[in-house]
Ligand SMILES: Nc1ncnc2c1ncn2[C@@H]1O[C@H](COP(=O)(O)OP(=O)(O)O)[C@@H](O)[C@H]1O
């Protein structure tokens with residue numbers, strides 16, 4: 001269990017435990033802390049749930065993920081996470097001097113595995129990630145979608161139960177994005193994890209998540225939560241013809257438009 | 261990259277310089293003893309070849325060993341300064357001060373303190389080369405993107421793992437920048453060292469030939485010293501391209 005120092009003394013937990021719980025979180029930046037990125041943010045993610053966070057750009061989505069990942073500390077409020085987190089940053093951040101296999105293996109090396117063992121274990125998953133034959137390719141030789149899959153593999157390899165994904169498909173063209181969304185939905189169906197997914201794409205949020213939290217513009221806080229009571233995994237082409245799906249997307253867009 | 265026009269232009273420029281040099285040296289008013297022509301220099305190169313080579317090896321050895329000392333000491337100090345802030349704050353002014361010392365004056369003192377042998381020359385070459393290497397490695401280590409450091413923290417990497425797997429590779433191109441600068445000044449260091457007192461080496465040969473009015477031989481020595489510095493610079497550049505291919509790929513992208 002991982003509790004950040006600001007968390008208050010632990011009370012007995014309720015029966016249904018949240019994997020992630022943020023209470024009254026505030027985070028400020030800048031000289032004399034004048035930029036308030038997040039204020040009064042409450043959020044819960046249950047075990048095995050996929051929660052999507054949408055919000056306008058600059059509203060503090062990346063900050064929120066880094067708080068949960070323990071890379072930043074809140075200025076007020078508490079952040080508590082049960083279980084280890086795997087954080088996938090907004091940019092793929094592949095090391096240009098390592099090949100694709102070496103980049104994926106990095107996560108295992110950091111856990112103390114030897115270079116060769118790490119490469120072997122990462123290599124076993126390359127085909128499943130659609131990366132077969134590209135083990136020795138340098139990041140500069142990979143397409144955007146492949147780079148993203150290598151970054152995914154690096155995130156998933158340590159086997160941590162909580163996934164924190166920061167706009168994982170934001171940099172991809174729309175065709176690649178659609179296929180990667182389908183791939184992630186399938187991967188999560190095959191191997192469920194608790195997921196906190198940040199995106200600025202409302203359709204993507206409703207497509208992938210069990211629940212969508214909408215953030216206000218800066219300072220970010222949750223202004224609406226939408227339950228997506230549709231079976232996962234969902235295929236985009238089916239979802240687009242589903243009135244329930246379309247209605248949810250419209251409601252989320254309405255909330256965003258009011259906040260802006 | 262259009263290599264051919266570049267090579268052609270460089271060759272043309274070199275030919276122009278040589279022609280001008282030959283022209284001036286051939287003027288009646290110019291004494292053969294003050295200025296040797298390219299042709300005379302070439303003759304001296306072939307006549308004195310074995311003498312020149314024997315001395316060139318000595319100088320090359322001083323340069324390479326001095327460079328090696330500077331690389332090891334500079335890289336170690338840079339890493340230590342990077343890992344430990346108090347050392348960085350304390351050592352930086354000293355590092356700058358070490359560059360303010362006029363090497364020309366220092367050389368005879370070194371020779372006096374040690375002897376006529378290899379020691380003082382290595383010390384001087386290393387002292388000259390140490391600064392560009394330390395400063396560039398330190399700079400490279402410190403300019404590792406903050407996002408990469410954050411990524412390593414999220415992967416649970418230790419300080420040493422982050423250093424080995426991210427910061428050191430990221431600093432490699434900077435190291436080679438430093439090595440190129442060091443390579444081009446290293447030969448000057450060896451020559452200063454030899455001038456202060458030596459019984460062999462190209463620098464000493466040039467000085468001796470000059471005193472004995474064997475101007476073409478002195479010129480031949482200078483040509484070899486220049487070639488040595490250029491070759492070292494080129495080697496550092498080639499090593500850079502072989503070991504950091506990503507650096508050029510990224511610049512292109
Ligand atoms: N390290 C930082 N220093 C200063 N300001 C920051 C820092 N990180 C984020 N911010 C500010 O906080 C706000 C939220 O940033 P971010 O979490 O990256 O937003 P999002 O991911 O939603 O686009 C922005 O206004 C940004 O400028």
Ligand SMILES: [Mg+2]
Nearest residue numbers: 061062063090
């Ligand atoms: Mg962001």
